[in-house]
Amino acid sequence: MTEDFDVVVLGLGGIGSGAAYWAARKGARVLGLERFELGHANGESHDHSRIIRRSYHAPNYVRLANEAYAAWAQLESDAAEQLVFKTGGLDIGPKDGAIALQGYADAMRDCDVPFEMLDAAEIRRRFPMFEIHDTVHAIFQEDGGIVAAQRATAAHQRAARQWGATLHDRTPVTAIHDAGGEITVEAAGRRCRTGKLVVAAGPWSDRALAHFGMHVPLEVTKEQVMYFTPRDPAPFELGRFPIWIWMDDPSFYGFPLFGEPAVKVTQDAGGKAIDPDTRGFEPDPDISARVSAFVQQHLPTAFGPEHLVKTCLYTLTPDRDFVIDRLPEHPNVALAIGAGHAFKFASLIGRILAELAIDGITPSDISAFSIDRPILKMEAPPKTYMV
Ligand SMILES: Cc1cc2nc3c(=O)[nH]c(=O)nc-3n(C[C@H](O)[C@H](O)[C@H](O)COP(=O)(O)OP(=O)(O)OC[C@H]3O[C@@H](n4cnc5c(N)ncnc54)[C@H](O)[C@@H]3O)c2cc1C
Missing domain, CATH: 3.50.50.60 (FAD/NAD(P)-binding domain)
Known part of the structure; x- marks a missing residue:
C-alpha cells in the first residue's frame, strides 16, 4: 500500500x-x-545541553541566532515547556588567540546586539572560577545560555x-x-x-x-563531552556560572550544572574522522587528556572525578x-x-x-x-x- x-x-x-x-x-x-x-x-x-548564543563571527550568523531565539520561544509556547535557559555567555581567550574576538564584536555591533568587553581583572571579579593570565580578555553577552537538547x-x-x-x-x-x-x-x-x-x-x-x-x-568526526564532579558544585550552578567558549586552538567550551550533578566541558572539533555506521562509543584518550589538562589549568575548582563521558558526532563541511x-x-x-x-x-x-x-x-x-x-x-x- x-x-x-x-x-x-x-x-x-x-x-x-x-x-x-x-x-x-x-x-x-x-x-x-x-x-x-x-x-x-x-x-x-543527544545529551542534555547545547550552547545557544547571539555571539558569532559574522553578521549573517548573528541575525540567524536572533531568529533562532524566536523559533525556540514559539516551540516553548506550543509545547508548554521551558527549553532555553539564559546563563550569560563568555567568549574568553588570550588576546593573541587563534580566534579573534574582534570579528565577534564587529558582527554583534552590526546587528545591534549588546555585549561587554571584559579585561582579565573584570573576568576574575565576575567569574573567579576562571584561572587566567593578564593577557586574557573576553566578550560577555547576556543572552548566551543553554538549549535543553x-x-x-x-x-x-x-x-x-x-x-x-x-x-x-x-x-x-x-x-x-x-x-x-x-x-x-x-x-x-x-x-x-x-x-x-x-x-x-x-x-x-x-x-x-x-x-x-x-x-x-563532508567529514564525520567522533567528539566527546566530559562531565567533572567539582568538590563544591555551588559556584557552577545554573544562574551562577555562564556558558563559555575558549577562543584559541584548541578551542574548548563548557556549561554550568545542567542535567547532571557535574560540570560539562568539551573540545570543539577535536575528534577523529569515523564512519557513522562502524564507529565505537568508547572515549578518545587524547581528547580526555586535552580537556582534563585545560580544566585543571583554567577551571581548577571544577576539576574533580569524571562523572560521565559521552561520545557524539559532528558532520563537518570544509x-x-x-x-x-x-x-x-x-x-x-x-x-x-x-x-x-x-x-x-x-x-x-x-x-x-x-x-x-x-x-x-x-x-x-x-x-x-x-x-x-x-x-x-x-x-x-x-x-x-x-x-
Ligand atoms: C559533542 C557535541 C557538542 C555540540 N555542542 C553544540 C553546541 O553547544 N551548540 C550547538 O549549536 N551545536 C552543538 N553541536 C552540534 C549540534 O548538536 C548538531 O549540529 C545538531 O545536533 C545536528 O542535528 P541533525 O539533526 O543534523 O543530526 P542528527 O541529530 O544526527 O540527526 C540526523 C538523523 O537522521 C537519521 N537518519 C539518517 N539517515 C537516515 C535514513 N536513511 N532513514 C531514516 N533516518 C535517518 C539519523 O538516525 C539521525 O537521527 C554539538 C554536537 C556534538 C556532537
Missing part, C-alpha cells in the same frame, strides 16, 4: 524533528522517518504530533525515487508518495545525497558553514547539514526547511549556505574548522 503525504522528513534528530514540527504547523500532512529509536545516541543531537528534540516531536504529523522510528529510508515532482520513499517495508522531501540526515547526509547522485565533501538549500536538480527536496554547531538553530533551520519545501522560499538569509558553493565542489578542499 502506498501512503500519501505533503512532506516527508528523512531523519528525526534535532533538525529533522524541527522540520516535522514546523511543516505540520503550516498545515501540511507530514510523515517523519527515523532509522533508530527517537532520542537515540548514535547521531549528533534532548528535551527540545522530544518537544519538537511531541508538538509535531499535536499538529497532526505521523512520526515513525526504527524506519530507515532505503530508497528514494524522484519522478519530477512526485517522490516515492521506501522505508522498512513502507512505501509513501510525497510532493516534498526534507533531508536532515546528519552524519548520514552523504548516504542520503547519494540517492540523488550527489556528493559533498568551511564549517551550514548547508541549507534545495537540491539544484530536485527543487522539491530541501536539505540541511549542521556543520557541528547547529543545535542552537535546530528549530529555526527546521522552520526554514519547512518553508523551502512547502513555499520554495524562506525570509531568512541562507545565501551563504548553498549546496553548490565552490568549496563543496572541490574533491580535496582546504578545511577551516576554527570559527
